[in-house]
Amino acid sequence: MIPKDCRYTKDHEWIRPEGDTAVTGITEHAAEQMGDLTFVEMPQVGNELKAGDTAGCVESVKAVSDVYAPASGEVIEVNGTLADDPGRLNADPYGEGWLWKMRLSDPEELEDLMDADAYEAYLAAEEG
Amino acid sequence: MSYVSNTDEQRREMLAAIGVESIDDLFADIPEELRSGPLNLPPGRSEMHVMRLMHELSERNAAHLVSFLGAGFYDHYIPAAVDALLRRGEFYTPYTPYQPEASQGTLQAIYEYQTAICRLTGLDAANASLYDGGTALYEAAMMALRVTGRNKILLDSGVNPIYRNMLHCYTSNLHIDFVEVPAVHGQTQREVVGEYLDEETAAIVVQNPNFFGAIDDHSDVVEMAHSVGALAVMSTYPISLGLLKSPGEIGVDIATGEGQSLGLPLSFGGPYLGYMACRKDLIRQMPGRIVGATQDAAGRRGFVLTLQTREQHIRREKATSNICTNESLCALAAVVYLTVVGKHGLREVARTCADKAEYARRRIEAIPGVSVKRDAPTFNEFAVELPADAAEVAGAMTEKGFAAGFPLGRYYPGMERYLLVAVTERRTKEEIGRFSEAMEGVLWN
Numbered sequence: 001m002i003p004k005d006c007r008y009t010k011d012h013e014w015i016r017p018e019g020d021t022a023v024t025g026i027t028e029h030a031a032e033q034m035g036d037l038t039f040v041e042m043p044q045v046g047n048e049l050k051a052g053d054t055a056g057c058v059e060s061v062k063a064v065s066d067v068y069a070p071a072s073g074e075v076i077e078v079n080g081t082l083a084d085d086p087g088r089l090n091a092d093p094y095g096e097g098w099l100w101k102m103r104l105s106d107p108e109e110l111e112d113l114m115d116a117d118a119y120e121a122y123l124a125a126e127e128g
Numbered sequence: 129m130s131y132v133s134n135t136d137e138q139r140r141e142m143l144a145a146i147g148v149e150s151i152d153d154l155f156a157d158i159p160e161e162l163r164s165g166p167l168n169l170p171p172g173r174s175e176m177h178v179m180r181l182m183h184e185l186s187e188r189n190a191a192h193l194v195s196f197l198g199a200g201f202y203d204h205y206i207p208a209a210v211d212a213l214l215r216r217g218e219f220y221t222p223y224t225p226y227q228p229e230a231s232q233g234t235l236q237a238i239y240e241y242q243t244a245i246c247r248l249t250g251l252d253a254a255n256a257s258l259y260d261g262g263t264a265l266y267e268a269a270m271m272a273l274r275v276t277g278r279n280k281i282l283l284d285s286g287v288n289p290i291y292r293n294m295l296h297c298y299t300s301n302l303h304i305d306f307v308e309v310p311a312v313h314g315q316t317q318r319e320v321v322g323e324y325l326d327e328e329t330a331a332i333v334v335q336n337p338n339f340f341g342a343i344d345d346h347s348d349v350v351e352m353a354h355s356v357g358a359l360a361v362m363s364t365y366p367i368s369l370g371l372l373k374s375p376g377e378i379g380v381d382i383a384t385g386e387g388q389s390l391g392l393p394l395s396f397g398g399p400y401l402g403y404m405a406c407r408k409d410l411i412r413q414m415p416g417r418i419v420g421a422t423q424d425a426a427g428r429r430g431f432v433l434t435l436q437t438r439e440q441h442i443r444r445e446k447a448t449s450n451i452c453t454n455e456s457l458c459a460l461a462a463v464v465y466l467t468v469v470g471k472h473g474l475r476e477v478a479r480t481c482a483d484k485a486e487y488a489r490r491r492i493e494a495i496p497g498v499s500v501k502r503d504a505p506t507f508n509e510f511a512v513e514l515p516a517d518a519a520e521v522a523g524a525m526t527e528k529g530f531a532a533g534f535p536l537g538r539y540y541p542g543m544e545r546y547l548l549v550a551v552t553e554r555r556t557k558e559e560i561g562r563f564s565e566a567m568e569g570v571l572w573n
Contacts, residue, residue, distance in 0.1 A: 064442060
């Protein structure tokens, strides 16, 4: 189930706008591909990110993968619960497994990202 | 798989199987002029002959000098147990333990080594070892740069000059601001540190005992560093930790050093042993192999290489370092040494070194024209001021059967008359006496 209220990147990050801030994370597809996560590295609160910057990484028993900023802005909060329980991301990638919140410097950037339908089609094409 | 060389018969069979006339034909793609010709080697010799030849060559080394030479590498006693265990085939010849199911012995030995280093340094986590004390210090500096995201390193000039050269060499293509805190025979200059320490500083790097043998309690320097968000990196002589406050107790974030003193011979420069330990929260930034303890599917304890996402083979250009090895056999020597000597034994070794050094200091001080620096307490090494050029004196002393010490003028301009003298538990009262007499003879006869 791909949430309708989010936008998606080609690298499988999601972003959910909430006014002039937004929450981000990685999609269920990405979490499944990684397998059980063992460690999540986050950006620091206060970091200024540009869309496409490497913001952090997720690590599982078999791989490590960079997480890119879906949009530009300042990191205002990170999900501290993932430090002790990275599995939370696998269990609920769009909810409890959120990665960080940011204040968007250019909310219009989200227009360039895929919506839920486009992302679903993108996944189908990838698998095909 | 047989490890015996191929016979001519086998070579003919293999060539026939691939349809090639001779081995030379396999090199047909290499231009004639680039192919190697016959090598101008003498005929083979018998084992007996070769042994005699090698023995003659080795006699040309001054391997029997009574050593008062330190400067980072020391002539300590190596218990027989170290070699006896190292030479066991199970330890001597296995490969890197990438397959834990086939390497539990190797992995456990490294894990025990890591544990020993943690206990020695008073820190939470240690790696499986690095090449030597110098590269370990470089890696610690790089770690501090990564962790803080800053660009400046405060480097105490009391840090081994060879290590400082290595730091500059390794980082020569990087934009790092190295600020040297000038050397004095005594201790780290707090006012100078205070002047240069700021929000751009990634770390302060010190050595204890420093290159001149001086001991310091860096607790206040560490606090100064932490107050601006910088890390404290310390290089330490491991035997001294039998007596001195551990880096962990001082508040140091990353401790490194040369492990040669822990059961390894001097061997004209190596192989040596770089140890590194750090605070728990820095472990993911620590380079090198790390062995971890875990459980197998049946709940039995086992060991594996862990946190490998720090390493080359997983992260490549984003790895914490390019190192993809460790000094396993040397690390084994260190853990065997520490185990055989024990906590109390290490304290005894250190105590003996310090006491004998004090005795040597008094004998040397009594030589006319010679003075011993006493700006700071020292462990087992001290600087001696001579009425002549120290390098020349050391040269003359080798004729008398002594490696007298390290001439400081080699790395510190203006100190040409200073000789750095080290005394370990191996030096007897008699040797120290003869050393002083020989030096008096060299100076005044």
